[in-house]
Amino acid sequence: xxxxxxxxxxxxxxxxxxxxxxxxxxxxxxxxxxxxxxxxxxxxxxxxxxxxxxxxxxxxxxxxxxxxxxxxxxxxxxxxxxxxxxxxxxxxxxxxxxxxxxxxxxxxxxxxxx
Numbered sequence: 001x002x003x004x005x006x007x008x009x010x011x012x013x014x015x016x017x018x019x020x021x022x023x024x025x026x027x028x029x030x031x032x033x034x035x036x037x038x039x040x041x042x043x044x045x046x047x048x049x050x051x052x053x054x055x056x057x058x059x060x061x062x063x064x065x066x067x068x069x070x071x072x073x074x075x076x077x078x079x080x081x082x083x084x085x086x087x088x089x090x091x092x093x094x095x096x097x098x099x100x101x102x103x104x105x106x107x108x109x110x111x112x113x114x
Contacts, residue, residue, distance in 0.1 A: 052058070063069075
């Protein structure tokens with residue numbers, strides 16, 4: 001009889017311990033889900049802020065306010081003894097240049113874009 005009551009007591013104790021562990025795990029999962037929701041909201045806010053700050057119009061307006069402007073003439077200087085004189089990956093098949101607005105010209109100063 002003593003053995004049976006000890007066995008039943010041990011089983012009941014084991015069931016109680018498993019229930020306590022399940023309850024703790026449930027609380028941890030709930031806390032992790034709340035934290036995930038908070039971080040998702042923060043991420044969304046940061047993505048919106050990044051999109052706003054990286055907008056080309058905003059950057060252009062900031063540059064204008066600080067006295068920056070597009071160059072009138074772009075020239076590439078080559079260091080003496082640097083080999084072919086062309087940057088790595090440069091397209092050497094064409095003699096046209098591209099100005100900051102993205103239009104192509106012959107490369108000579110004052111030539112209209114083509």
